[in-house]
Amino acid sequence: MSSSIETPLHYFHGQQTGSGDAQVTIFESPLCGHLNLRGNPQDEQFLEGVESVVGVKPPTTAGSCASSGDISIYWLGPDEWLLLLPESRRAEVESELRNKLSGHFSVVDVSGGQTLLNVRGDGVADMLKKSASYDFHSNNFPAGRCVQTHFAKATALVSKKDDGSFDLVIRRSFADYLASWLLDAGEEFGCRVVGGGEV
Amino acid sequence: MQTNRVASGGRINRGNAVNFTFNGKAYQGFAGDTLAAALLANGVDIVGRSFKYGRPRGIVGHGAEEPNAIVQLGSGAQTVPNLRATQVELYEGLEAHSVGGWPSVDFDVREVLGFMGKMMPPGFYYKTFMRPQNLWHFYERWIRKAAGLGKAPLESDPDCYDKLNQNCDVLVVGAGPAGLAAASAAARAGARVIIADEQQEFGGSLLASQQQIDGQPAMSWVDERLAELGNNDNVMLLPRSTVFGYYDHNFLGILERRTDHLGISSPGQVRQRMHRVRAKQVVLATGAIERPLVFANNDLPGVMMASSVSTYLNRYGVAAGNNLVLFTTNDNAYQTAIDWHKAGRKVVKIVDSRPEPTGALVNTAREFGIDVMAGHVVVEAKGRRRVKGAMVAPLNDNASAVAGAAIRLDCDLLACSGGWSPAIHLSSHTGAKPQWNDELVGFVPGESKQQERSAGSAKGAYSLAGCLQQGDEAGREAARKAGLDGESTAASYQVDEQPQQPQQAMFLVPHAKSTSRAPVQFVDFQLDVTAAAIELAAREGYESVEHVKRYTAMGFGTDQGKLGNINGMAILARALGRGIPETGTTIFRPSYTPTTFGAIAGRDVADLFDPERYTAMQRWHQQQGAEFENVGQWKRPWYYPKPGETMHDAVNRECLAVRNSVGMLDASTLGKIDIQGPDAGEFLNRMYTNAYAKLAPGKCRYGLMLKEDGMIFDDGVTACLGPNHYLMFTTTGGAAAVLAWLELWQQTEWPELQVYFTSVTDHWATATVTGPNARKVIEKVCDDIDLSNEAFPFMDWRDATVAGVSARIFRISFTGELSLEVNVPAHHGRYVWEKLVEAGEEFGITPYGTETMHVLRAEKGFIIVGQDTDGSMTPADMGMNWVVSQKKEFSFIGKRSLSRSDMLREDRKQLVGLKTRDPQDVLPEGAQIVNQPEHAPPVPMQGHVTSSYYSANLGHSIALAVVKGGHKRMGETVYCPLADGRVIEAEIVSSIFYDPKGERQNV
């Protein structure tokens, strides 16, 4: 079945701009499970219900993310989160959530509609400055923070990892545009797109 | 020959000669020169011709204020117009041309004929050229050619520009003494600091100063600051960077020139970078601009600003002449005479308008044996192509008139200083109203409208000690207000400086003759505005400074009147018998200096100009040679031409294939919104015109969405996925607007309704398989559900497995044929699409694009929102009252408006079909419809054509149109007069051309 899958940046894997060694790497994860979760953050039962399935409560602090094992959960809005998890666990977690949660909530599979990129390297700070007006300086955006923001002329969910690199979750239909944008922005540093299978 | 280069000194590299051309002639300068410095070094007097009179003009200033030495660099695509030679760094091979002067700066027809001057009094455009109007185009071409506004290249710009977004605690504008002190103070307090300066080197006025700070040359102090700032990771130093605009909420634009000093083009590098800065606090340390003195023939080459004479001498090692007369109203300019004297050149006289100058610098000059003529003014400069002498006369007691005969002083350089004008431009951009300060004889920044403060001479502090102290204070205050509470002790920089005596206000130097009879006294050099013109404007009744600006063109040049404006306003004030504060000043607007379009565009050019959104099947479409159509930001296949086919051929083939066998459309771009919650059904009931509450799981329904004004906003199918769970399809272009619309009502009007909306547009890839053989195709790749019409009827949906992939299949139809829309997660999109193509091969499955989709739906009379509707169409207008439920309890969005009196008019434009008399005539979309084409104009309009195609299935053209009262006019004949003179006759018919009973989709 895996041969039937094309991630949004499939046709960009291996592409490079700039000369010499690539200082910036854009790594596209293999297909992940992406679940959009809605619920009432004031409802302890909801928070605990989610925790019982994914191991951590949805963060209620604006612009923060949490993780437990191989599941990360990102704050998207006051009652909206993104769960990122291995695709192999997606169906199970999705149905578990439906079983454990009650009242007004929603769980929506959006795995086909977005992709997870990790950008790292020496020019990344400038690459982000070219792409978004948001202040990604570590004073303002330490590891553990996430933000949905305007990115070039599209949008992205950006988060900072413990190792200083950045994760980007972008929409599939904008992926070609954003990949071209990032390769262009990274050209002065040398920039390469790497696909999941190549690592 | 660099005849004017002095033997030593300056911040130039004499070991590195640089060759350049100016107006086609070859010259040599040194690395570190500006183009202006190198031209002066080579004794080039005339650098431009004036705008109206064609008078010869020379270099006046040394920075952004320069009005005359405006040049165009390079040629062809690689050219930049309207640069100030005073800000152009010299590089090997530089090629510059004056933008003024026709046919050349050395020979200007206007000067010889004296032609334009007489033709162009103030208001010349209005008075002379606007009547008769049809001649304006002729005049304009000629005026532009002669006036020299620079030439825009016709080719596309080969260089690369980009933009960087910056966030900082403190942005310091200007790296002179105040700016450097501010940046140091803010950085010490722990702030993230950006300091930008338009010059290639930091230091500002200190670059040409002989003063000392902390007992060492001023530039050593600068170097210390730069070392301190450079070692701080939180500080960004931006030389060659002009802060050109100050916008709302402390948002500022900086243009950084990264390679302009290296050559005209820089392949592979970023030529200019725009920094878009959001600063918590701003320090404006932009310095001051020396003010010229307005006297007769003050525009002769060789008349220069005093500080510029010193700058060329001290910084570039260029003496711009031999025998200097200094004309001043203040102490400060005495430094120029002192510098000139120390350089071994002759100071003929210092002419000081003040009766008893006694300041420390005055005494120093006298000690050097320089002769000071107190209480005197230069009333007129003499010479033709360069100043040869200055006519000097005594002033009366109140400085209002000359009090005696003029004598002539021979000289070849006349340095002038009318005091200083703080560079308040950026402060002005914020909306702060400039305040007149009598003591400083100038406008200072008004009350801050944003998080900013000015420091140093930008605020009117003209002593070095004052600049340093104000800068330090401003830097500390800015850091504190940015939330930094680090160290904040005042720095103490020691400067040995003596106090200066007050300057005299002098905006128009008296002449023995009246202003209108004296030789021209220029106020604005770039646009040739004279003191006489401003007085004339006042006599003609202009009172507002903004009107006078437009009438005389004062300050309208690319220099925005940096030199001339204050004098001009003061002359106007006097002519009106008012004070300067009441007369006020014009408002400076961005950009401070001209900014290249390339930098404004940045990387948002060519393929990156606007996002192109692709479906998962994009590469397949490309490989099939599809032509694409833009739908919003999406690229959708338009049609798939086979070799040799025209668009018409391809669309006819695709249309016939769908009706006769099977076709396939990529419908992934349709908006899709997942809707969940206990009140989801009720919510849909309120948003749609028809009823949704009772839609059962597994069922779909077509709905219309109105705006509250009753007009059709969007349409689409919504499916019930399960209890309290729906999937809404929207139009491709309307997806984002519909989601925002749903959220608006839920969040702001009905928060009590429990319902969540999640966009799943990108999650699903959709292949619409349609045509009589559609079921047969799906059967080959899907065996886990019963696809029969009985088990899976029209307007149902099912979960199924297609080509091994979990899918949803919807039996909905936009073609009127049997249709099965296969939805799979987009990462499987291309795979499943190709499997469907394989499965359909035996039926000749034909991929079709949006054009065929449009034809097929038009044959069925299905509307496209945004094509057949335009925001003024109701369901009734579209003949779609069948979708409007009057029974629903809740007054759905838009319902009340449907009964407004205007909605009940019988002559509203209504959707009908049109059949042209000649079946091969295809009406153009947008064609107007009239009843009587021979009617004398204005012809009463009946409506217009909204959709029009050739239908291969029907063998004739079809059109949809909106026609006044059209529903009751079936069979009537109407006419479409076309732009080419033809009149096409058509019959009003039903909008459903094909399968009127809708049987084919139900099979």
Place this chain on the structure above:
Amino acid sequence: MLHIYCPFCREERDEEEFSYAGEAHIQRPLDPESLSDEEWGDYLFFRTNAKGIHHEMWYHIAGCRRYFNVTRDTLSYQILESYLISQQPGVRAKQTASAEQGEQPNAN
């Protein structure tokens, strides 16, 4: 470019992340059918178009997708407060900048 405080994201963001959503505090009539054409027209089409203090809705379309209210001076473009749709403004016209009065939700 405006810098707008989102009360949900709890920070200022650039204007380009938002879309303007019209005047705030306009309630939909509970029974539209009972209104005359004129009354319905007032609700539909008439807005204050204030010079000075103005209460308006913004949609954080590129961020948290929430609507909220902003009090903005239409002359200076200064934003005086951001507050929730369910709240009343802390700053009103005339009463100039006396933000303490009333329940001031969230200045920035």
